[in-house]
Amino acid sequence: MEGLDKNMRLTNQRQVILEELRKVTSHPTASEVYDMVRKRLPRIGLGTVYRNLELLSDCGIIKKLEVGGEQKRFDGEPAPHYHIRCVTCGKVADVDIELLSEVESAAAKTSGFDVLSHHIQFSGICSGCKKT
Amino acid sequence: MEGLDKNMRLTNQRQVILEELRKVTSHPTASEVYDMVRKRLPRIGLGTVYRNLELLSDCGIIKKLEVGGEQKRFDGEPAPHYHIRCVTCGKVADVDIELLSEVESAAAKTSGFDVLSHHIQFSGICSGCKKT
DNA sequence: CTCAGTGCAAACGATTTGCAGGGCC
DNA sequence: GGCCCTGCAAATCGTTTGCACTGAG
Numbered sequence: 219m220e221g222l223d224k225n226m227r228l229t230n231q232r233q234v235i236l237e238e239l240r241k242v243t244s245h246p247t248a249s250e251v252y253d254m255v256r257k258r259l260p261r262i263g264l265g266t267v268y269r270n271l272e273l274l275s276d277c278g279i280i281k282k283l284e285v286g287g288e289q290k291r292f293d294g295e296p297a298p299h300y301h302i303r304c305v306t307c308g309k310v311a312d313v314d315i316e317l318l319s320e321v322e323s324a325a326a327k328t329s330g331f332d333v334l335s336h337h338i339q340f341s342g343i344c345s346g347c348k349k350t
Numbered sequence: 351m352e353g354l355d356k357n358m359r360l361t362n363q364r365q366v367i368l369e370e371l372r373k374v375t376s377h378p379t380a381s382e383v384y385d386m387v388r389k390r391l392p393r394i395g396l397g398t399v400y401r402n403l404e405l406l407s408d409c410g411i412i413k414k415l416e417v418g419g420e421q422k423r424f425d426g427e428p429a430p431h432y433h434i435r436c437v438t439c440g441k442v443a444d445v446d447i448e449l450l451s452e453v454e455s456a457a458a459k460t461s462g463f464d465v466l467s468h469h470i471q472f473s474g475i476c477s478g479c480k481k482t
Numbered sequence: 483c484t485c486a487g488t489g490c491a492a493a494c495g496a497t498t499t500g501c502a503g504g505g506c507c
Numbered sequence: 508g509g510c511c512c513t514g515c516a517a518a519t520c521g522t523t524t525g526c527a528c529t530g531a532g
Contacts, residue, residue, distance in 0.1 A: 342463035
């Protein structure tokens with residue numbers, strides 16, 4: 219789960235993408251990462267960003283989020299934690315409550331699946347959107 | 351949350367889509383619904399299916415699922431319940447465990463959001479895929 | 483040197499939308 | 508008769524991919 223695969227090279231693009239992603243807590247989409255990275259590497263291609271985000275998430279170095287909405291989002295923190303999305307502005311934030319690992323065995327019992335993981339996705343209204 | 355909007359007409363297409371969706375427990379994608387409905391209404395358009403699924407889910411009559419994967423899925427059962435997806439074959443099943451409503455207040459406290467709802471998404475391996 | 487990685491642009495798949503005709507209320 | 512709804516096709520949007528070139532090891 220940690221470190222690059224043996225054949226993976228540590229390119230400048232890869233490194234900058236990872237650095238930029240770790241700088242923020244905003245769970246950016248691929249094209250938001252593209253914009254962030256382009257400030258440092260103006261000639262990078264969007265395809266490269268997609269390829270590297272995919273690769274880094276396959277290695278478990280970052281996490282791909284499948285929170286609602288059209289675009290996938292990426293999280294520089296690979297440790298499991300929950301998320302909340304603002305139904306008004308679409309912002310995604312971390313929810314730092316303890317993990318409910320015990321629900322997995324209950325889910326396994328009723329579903330008949332081997333349960334590998336779970337994720338809780340909250341929806342709500344963020345403090346910024348509450349005021350208006 | 352229940353019933354059609356005042357200006358919504360109960361067209362045959364709309365009715366057949368709803369009936370077909372309620373017939374199955376497979377959480378079909380839009381194009382799977384399209385295939386099911388086309389057996390009864392061969393001239394229906396894919397756009398009509400998308401429009402009606404969207405409309406029915408806006409009324410709360412069906413539910414749109416944002417479980418991982420590329421395509422959205424639809425559920426004829428609008429009451430809240432959890433889902434599990436097979437990482438091997440992509441099948442989505444219901445998980446009938448009790449709702450953990452109490453996590454919402456904990457999430458509200460740490461995130462600062464007004465929490466409106468939550469959903470738990472499990473990943474695992476279904477009984478069919480275990481055997482192979 | 484070699485081969486994984488890159489930039490670019492074209493291709494793709496899911497979903498949305500514009501439009502002109504059709505049919506429910 | 509009005510207007511929502513439909514079928515159809517083209518458009519859009521996020522993402523992926525083919526290709527020839529580049530650069531890390």
